[in-house]
Amino acid sequence: MKRLLMSCAAAAAGAGLLAAAAFAGPTFDEQGRIVIPENMDRWPTVGATYALQYEGDGGMTLNTVRLDPASYDAYAATGTFPVGAILQLEVRLPVEEMAPAKGGKTQGAIVGRSLHVKDEKGGPGTWTFYGFGPGAKTGNAIPRSQACYACHDEHAGKTDTVFMQFYPALAEARARVAQASAAGQ
Numbered sequence: 001m002k003r004l005l006m007s008c009a010a011a012a013a014g015a016g017l018l019a020a021a022a023f024a025g026p027t028f029d030e031q032g033r034i035v036i037p038e039n040m041d042r043w044p045t046v047g048a049t050y051a052l053q054y055e056g057d058g059g060m061t062l063n064t065v066r067l068d069p070a071s072y073d074a075y076a077a078t079g080t081f082p083v084g085a086i087l088q089l090e091v092r093l094p095v096e097e098m099a100p101a102k103g104g105k106t107q108g109a110i111v112g113r114s115l116h117v118k119d120e121k122g123g124p125g126t127w128t129f130y131g132f133g134p135g136a137k138t139g140n141a142i143p144r145s146q147a148c149y150a151c152h153d154e155h156a157g158k159t160d161t162v163f164m165q166f167y168p169a170l171a172e173a174r175a176r177v178a179q180a181s182a183a184g185q
């Protein structure tokens with residue numbers, strides 16, 4: 001792990017991206033559980049969806065996807081997720097009739113959270129999902145036999161198994177990088 005972190009830091013420094021702050025990346029305990037990063041609420045939001053239905057009867061939920069800040073900066077500069085990137089999916093129930101609103105819905109209680117991490121535990125470039133309950137300090141890796149991997153591979157395989165079609169700001173950043181490199185900058 002240390003080697004992974006050091007190589008991330010070296011790659012980032014080499015690209016001149018993160019002069020001020022070394023890229024922290026994920027950390028794991030002896031059992032291979034991921035240590036849940038603190039302050040994920042402060043991470044940049046890259047996606048917000050309402051009532052997206054894809055896992056059977058998921059109910060009406062408001063989902064927020066956040067990306068760790070160092071990886072956000074790296075992605076905006078290169079159009080690629082660095083090794084160590086962590087995306088968090090937060091699923092909340094909708095709440096109605098919150099005064100003074102006369103209609104519409106807003107975020108209520110959290111009903112699920114998970115992480116998608118480019119940790120290369122399954123080989124170069126691979127990502128792992130981790131689930132964790134409320135207040136948990138660590139999260140367990142979700143086995144690769146679970147449906148999570150198949151759906152992300154099938155419908156987001158061309159974008160590093162990350163659902164870029166739902167993250168417009170990141171897609172726009174990637175397009176800017178592609179445009180700049182096509183223009184030879």
Ligand code: HEC
Nearest residue numbers: 049054063065087089114115116129147148151162163166
């Ligand atoms: C049938 C398709 C499907 C399955 C199965 C699925 N997902 Fe996803 N996942 C999505 C879609 C679509 C999004 C887009 C964001 C949203 O939900 O608002 C997403 C987004 C995510 C994200 C945000 C980062 C990213 O990669 O885009 C995480 C984390 C995530 N899913 C975890 C899981 C986990 C954990 C499981 C299994 C328990 C799972 N997903 C199963 C379709 C799927």
